[in-house]
Amino acid sequence: MATTRDLTETAPPATDETITCQGERFRLYLTDEAIQSRLQEIGTAISEEYEGRTPILVSVLNGAFMVTADLMRYITIDCEIDFMKLSSYGDEKVSSGNVTELKRIDANLQGRDVIVIEDIVDTGLSMQFILKKMQAHNPASLRTVTLLHKPTSNDTDVTLDYVGFDIPDLFVIGYGLDYGQIARNLPHIYILDEE
Template sequence: MSLYKPQTVNCNGETFKVYLSEEKIRTRVADLAKQLNRDYSGKKPIFIGVLNGAFIFLSDLLRHISIPSEVDFLKLSSYGDEKVSSGEVRDLKDIDANIEDRHVLLVEDIVDTGLSMKYMVEKLEQKNPASIATVTLLHKPEATRHDVPLDYVGFRIPSLFVLGYGLDYAQEGRNLAQIYILDEGESRSDHT
């Protein structure tokens, strides 16, 4: 199977370059799954993916999960089509599963300000799960403004705008097999 992984990509008039390669992502996702298999051995967790961004990460993660588990999804909006959060979280889809007395693994693509993750954890806690742990592929510690525990983190990154591997820019770029950042040199010359 051929994956879409160019060295640079143009998205919404801006140029992006590779930041995390497919190989790095694949290796780290497998490592996270090993950790989860060990930590949740003997339990049957439910993975709750946050749409739309986390669907690729969750899909790849689940292929390495060897313990009994279930999957559900929820969907929020805090970005719209912008590159920065609006600061407001809106529910677009709630989970369907009953999570009372269940071990929940909340899976997100990226945590920057922490607002959405804090909102989701508080919302899910009201459903009386046995436990909630958070899993995120990317975390921007410098951008975090809301205190939220992150139990499993793939990569800690600087406050950069990222694209690919499920992450979008105005709904484009999710299909890229690698994670990209804005190519400041290219983008500046495009806009002068």
């Protein structure tokens, strides 16, 4: 029997088939096991591509912090990390279309191998903004990782080098992804249940 949990209740981390967040119903879409398996594959590919080099990972806050932490564990070569923070959603389910930089990169990226890590790419506006900012630093190379990609809602011509999963154009929460800052702590990813 499927169970449903309301995230406003005090309870252990979700393993339920469905959950309620901000009054809306979400169903389990990707388990932690599936996420970890895919991140391990990406980590192996990065380790092979950058063997003999020390890439710097640029994690986009807040959503990509969990992806980045787990992905780094699967990268077997030396690497560094820095963070930038953007805002394009606020507390809404749909991007505002306006990207604002809230925290800049601290590291010197000139001549470095840079890998930008995002939790999700949907419209592509945030990634386009990030890549333009990164190019201005004159890196030796620039690659992208996103755990989730919504190909049907991508409005920009952005190259994604490593994609975890292509997903439908529905709102997702969990594993760093939030709905009004709630649900980032869920170990699995849930997708809006339209039924």
